Amino acid sequence: MEKNKDKYVSVFRKSFSLDENFDVEALSYQDIPSWDSVGHMSMIADLEEAFDIMLETEDIIDFGSFKKGIEILRKYNVEIE
Amino acid sequence: MNEINSKNIRLWSMLGTSGVFGVAAIDLVESDNDIIVMTSDLTYFSGLERFLKLYPTKYLNVGIAEQNMVGVAAGLSSEHFKPYLTSYSTFITARCTDQIRVNMGYMKQNIKLVGLGGGLAVGILGPTHMGVEDISIVRSIPNIIILSPADGLETYKCLMESRKINLPMYIRLTGQQNNPIVYNEDYDFEIGKNITLLDGNDIVIYSTGTMVSRALEVAKKMAQENISVKVIDVHTIKPIEIASIVENKNYKLIVSIEEHSVIGGLGSAISDILSQYTSHGKLLKLGFDDRFIHAGSYHHLLEEYGLDIKNIEYNIMKNYRESN
DSSP states (O other): OOOHHHHHHHHHHHHTTOOTTSOGGGOBTTSSTTSSHHHHHHHHHHHHHHHTOOOOHHHHHHOOBHHHHHHHHHTTTOOOO | OOOOSHHHHHHHHHHHHHHHHHHHHHHHHHHOTTEEEEESSOTTTTTOHHHHHHOGGGEEEOOSOHHHHHHHHHHHHHTTOEEEEEEEHHHHHTTTHHHIIIIIIITOOOOEEEEEEEBTTTGGGOTTTOBSSHHHHHHTSTTOEEEOOSSHHHHHHHHHHHTTOOSOEEEEEEOOSSOOOSOSSOOOOOTTOOEEEEOOSSEEEEEOTTHHHHHHHHHHHHHTTTOOEEEEEOOEEETOOHHHHHHTTTSSEEEEEEEEESSSSHHHHHHHHHTTSSOOOEEEEEEEOSSOOOOOOHHHHHHHTTOSHHHHHHHHHHHHHHTO
């Protein structure tokens, strides 16, 4: 079974069309052109599908970086080691 | 083209109807080389940030000059272009009434107006920015189609269908981000054809825009009290589907719900048809009374002005009991 960390990273790669060598862990909102407002919502929708959760509006807005996302997902019982 | 799937339906709900316009705008210009997008200084509120980066030459920001925008669009339209214009719903209608009347209604130029923040969505900006009379204004001008989608998916469908009709149109967008989802899978959509979402025998509700999801919620609550409610999504306010109104005219209680003034909107359009018959059910028009609405947050205003689920249910129940 795919580990949560792998799933999380793969959502970032897929949503923002990034290749395997890209360091997603350092990413923040608007660091790259594909993480704009539409890309942001698209990534959230992918995350919701991957982890079968539904994020609250405040958390969607607060989700400003890869690292912050790990913190937010913990509220939904998704642990990213 | 965007695929219609569960992920995109959720995405469009999160983006809100304005954000969906930004997404659909890319598909629109990619599907038709003559389509261009214009705004009067609302690039980001229209969700057009990505569009601007991808298609800067298909984009024209005229500044805060809505009347000019319609005039320029009329010129472009007469030279084969198909402009989609965005601004706040009240600025793109009330402020531009003469340009809409002459260039769109009379000359039938193929201009699509996209009114953002219809109803109370931008309530925090106060009565100057709220769009509560826009349907009424445009509905009184001949030759203009008026669409009012229920959720993100229907917004996408309205926009994609609109490009197939070479006539002037006003597409009214309501609600904020995280709009409730009415349609959670693909469905048949045709401009001018109402959609019955729920069948029922006691009451019929005609709803439009954000009020469609609320009508469904109210119907569910009333079902618990053994009251059977039919819910209809009126995404096309003009030309309204006359047959649908006539077919349901003998319900004891006919209700219209809209995030708009009760004067001149959906309820009035239904009333115009019912008044041609000597016998029909009582019509309850739920919307805003004839007064200006003070500034406030969206959900607070909906509650204060009677368009939250609790107040809608109360008003319908009260009228239903009186009509029995």
